Amino acid sequence: MLRFIAVRVFRIVPIVAGVVTIIFLIFQLVPGDPAVLMAGPMATEEQIATLRHAIGLDQPIYLQYWDHLAGLFTGNFGYSLTYKGSPLGEILLRLPATLALAATAIALTICLGIPAGVLAALNRDHAADYAISFSVVALLAMPNFWLGLVMISVFSVDLGWLPSFGFAGWRSVIMPALALAARLIALIARLTRGVMIEELRKDYVRTARAKGLPFHTVVVRHVLRNVLIPTLTVIGLQTGYLLGGSIVIERLFAWPGIGDLLINAVGLRDYNLIQAITVLFTVGFLLVNLVVDILYVAANPRLRHA
Amino acid sequence: MSIAIDLTPARAAGSFYLRIGGAIVGFYTVLAVIGSIIAPYGANDQDLLSALDPPSLAHLFGTDALGRDMLSRVIIGTRFTLTATLVSVAAALIAGVALGIAAGYLEGRIAAAIAGFIDLLLTIPSLVLVIAIASVIGAGLFGLILAISITFVPPMARLVRGRVLELKSEDYVEAARAIGTSDLGIMRRHILPNAFTVIVVEASLAAGQAVLIAAALGFLGLGVQPPAPEWGTMLGAGREYMQRAPYLVLCPGIAISLLILGFNLLGDGLRDRFDPRTG
Numbered sequence: 001m002l003r004f005i006a007v008r009v010f011r012i013v014p015i016v017a018g019v020v021t022i023i024f025l026i027f028q029l030v031p032g033d034p035a036v037l038m039a040g041p042m043a044t045e046e047q048i049a050t051l052r053h054a055i056g057l058d059q060p061i062y063l064q065y066w067d068h069l070a071g072l073f074t075g076n077f078g079y080s081l082t083y084k085g086s087p088l089g090e091i092l093l094r095l096p097a098t099l100a101l102a103a104t105a106i107a108l109t110i111c112l113g114i115p116a117g118v119l120a121a122l123n124r125d126h127a128a129d130y131a132i133s134f135s136v137v138a139l140l141a142m143p144n145f146w147l148g149l150v151m152i153s154v155f156s157v158d159l160g161w162l163p164s165f166g167f168a169g170w171r172s173v174i175m176p177a178l179a180l181a182a183r184l185i186a187l188i189a190r191l192t193r194g195v196m197i198e199e200l201r202k203d204y205v206r207t208a209r210a211k212g213l214p215f216h217t218v219v220v221r222h223v224l225r226n227v228l229i230p231t232l233t234v235i236g237l238q239t240g241y242l243l244g245g246s247i248v249i250e251r252l253f254a255w256p257g258i259g260d261l262l263i264n265a266v267g268l269r270d271y272n273l274i275q276a277i278t279v280l281f282t283v284g285f286l287l288v289n290l291v292v293d294i295l296y297v298a299a300n301p302r303l304r305h306a
Numbered sequence: 307m308s309i310a311i312d313l314t315p316a317r318a319a320g321s322f323y324l325r326i327g328g329a330i331v332g333f334y335t336v337l338a339v340i341g342s343i344i345a346p347y348g349a350n351d352q353d354l355l356s357a358l359d360p361p362s363l364a365h366l367f368g369t370d371a372l373g374r375d376m377l378s379r380v381i382i383g384t385r386f387t388l389t390a391t392l393v394s395v396a397a398a399l400i401a402g403v404a405l406g407i408a409a410g411y412l413e414g415r416i417a418a419a420i421a422g423f424i425d426l427l428l429t430i431p432s433l434v435l436v437i438a439i440a441s442v443i444g445a446g447l448f449g450l451i452l453a454i455s456i457t458f459v460p461p462m463a464r465l466v467r468g469r470v471l472e473l474k475s476e477d478y479v480e481a482a483r484a485i486g487t488s489d490l491g492i493m494r495r496h497i498l499p500n501a502f503t504v505i506v507v508e509a510s511l512a513a514g515q516a517v518l519i520a521a522a523l524g525f526l527g528l529g530v531q532p533p534a535p536e537w538g539t540m541l542g543a544g545r546e547y548m549q550r551a552p553y554l555v556l557c558p559g560i561a562i563s564l565l566i567l568g569f570n571l572l573g574d575g576l577r578d579r580f581d582p583r584t585g
Contacts, residue, residue: 015426015429018422019426019427019429022426022427023430023438026438026439026442031442137567138563138567140570141514141567141570142563143522143559143562143563145522145525145541146541146559146563149545149555150555152548153548153552153555157552240431240432241431241433243434244431245433247434248433248522248525248526251526262434262437263526266440267527271441271442274437274438274441277434278430278434278438281430281431282431282434285429285430285431286429
């Protein structure tokens with residue numbers, strides 16, 4: 001198992017290097033002189049030259065690339081215009097808020113999506129199934145930030161139950177996490193329903209019933225276990241959506257996380273910071289999938305030698 | 307992203323989905339074409355005296371902070387969203403299909419390089435990639451379309467590549483090669499037609515995603531710029547007046563959701579129609 005983990009960790013290194021290179025190249029495409037753009041319309045020639053030097057834009061591109069790669073390994077995310085230096089401190093300060101939001105959203109997905117799917121599968125073609133399937137179709141069509149707006153309108157403005165913005169106690173995480181998780185809850189409910197229906201048809205269910213086990217015992221003891229494995233894998237794969245979605249949700253709820261920082265950086269044309277956050281989100285996504293991959297194999301010894 | 311498991315309640319629902327989805331998308335297409343003719347007011351006709359009026363007979367969806375008629379803005383805004391969606395999905399389709407067929411059909415280093423590049427791009431979360439590209443190109447309809455197109459190429463290319471790899475070993479492809487059909491001829495006459503249904507289904511679902519992303523970028527201020535009546539931008543502006551005029555965020559949001567619903571149902575319906583394995 002240790003060997004397997006080592007191989008997987010090792011295999012991720014070239015992927016990270018490759019994707020960092022692609023992101024670096026994308027940001028080379030900024031039209032015009034980035035130093036002029038970043039300095040703004042009021043800047044003098046001298047200020048532009050100082051800025052160009054500070055960011056390292058006066059160096060040849062291969063040196064800039066090398067500095068960028070080396071910087072990422074040492075935790076130096078390049079010169080941020082906003083913070084007049086490395087934005088690492090600000091990123092670390094905001095990371096917990098984003099992680100808390102994403103973790104709450106995943107918890108909500110597991111607690112709501114899986115039971116909804118199981119319920120729909122057990123009541124196939126009955127009222128509960130139709131109600132859940134209808135909700136899934138509706139949720140998949142609603143933009144998460146619009147759902148957030150509607151929730152703010154109902155629960156903050158009209159009822160005054162929940163705070164509509166900021167980061168103050170557990171109550172303020174409820175609405176952003178629900179808005180962020182909504183799409184995922186729907187996807188997971190739909191997936192769980194499908195997998196569960198397939199599983200219930202299998203021979204082992206009939207065998208277990210035939211030897212006299214009550215239906216609910218078969219479901220809890222045997223079927224659910226087999227349903228959970230693909231479901232949890234898909235939740236892992238969907239963290240990419242969660243990270244992307246958190247950008248809009250953080251903006252809407254003034255949630256002090258990385259996504260909010262990214263949109264600030266876009267507004268200020270702080271390209272190095274945008275690039276750093278793009279890399280951060282991508283590497284985060286890769287790491288989550290690495291962990292899911294390892295857990296998946298840990299749960300399925302059959303796959304270990306594949 | 308999609309998983310080939312029973313996703314719809316019953317197969318009969320497929321053609322129902324297809325019809326409803328087609329009707330919704332058709333309705334929006336008509337609105338996009340004749341929207342500025344049938345809208346009761348101009349998109350930017352201001353009437354400050356009736357600013358923030360709630361829905362009434364004169365203004366069915368109410369008016370915004372500058373007294374502009376929301377119904378007219380929602381109707382006329384259809385054009386921006388539908389243009390951004392259709393153009394970007396079409397562009398991604400062309401590039402994705404070309405790359406996917408090349409990566410799947412050709413052998414050797416070039417194919418491996420394309421496949422590797424596609425896989426690398428797929429590791430960047432799509433909305434993060436869209437925002438990064440939009441920030442580089444700059445806000446506006448063009449930047450929006452380019453950012454969505456680029457982001458949609460890798461998933462499309464991977465899907466097509468997978469299908470092409472399946473088709474490549476079919477007997478009739480072997481036979482075509484044996485009688486001397488050129489590679490381009492095989493791709494055009496045998497591979498592309500057989501990969502077509504997968505591509506159409508994916509394109510429809512991608513269109514729903516494109517509507518979502520266009521609205522999100524508008525909401526973040528990175529998409530179509532005001533005063534253009536783009537739905538996401540309108541949501542961003544309406545947010546300020548939520549206490550006094552909640553309908554400002556209700557109407558554009560419903561317009562967005564309904565269009566996404568249309569594309570999603572169309573995609574699901576097409577899949578059930580063409581691909582009995584998942585039905």
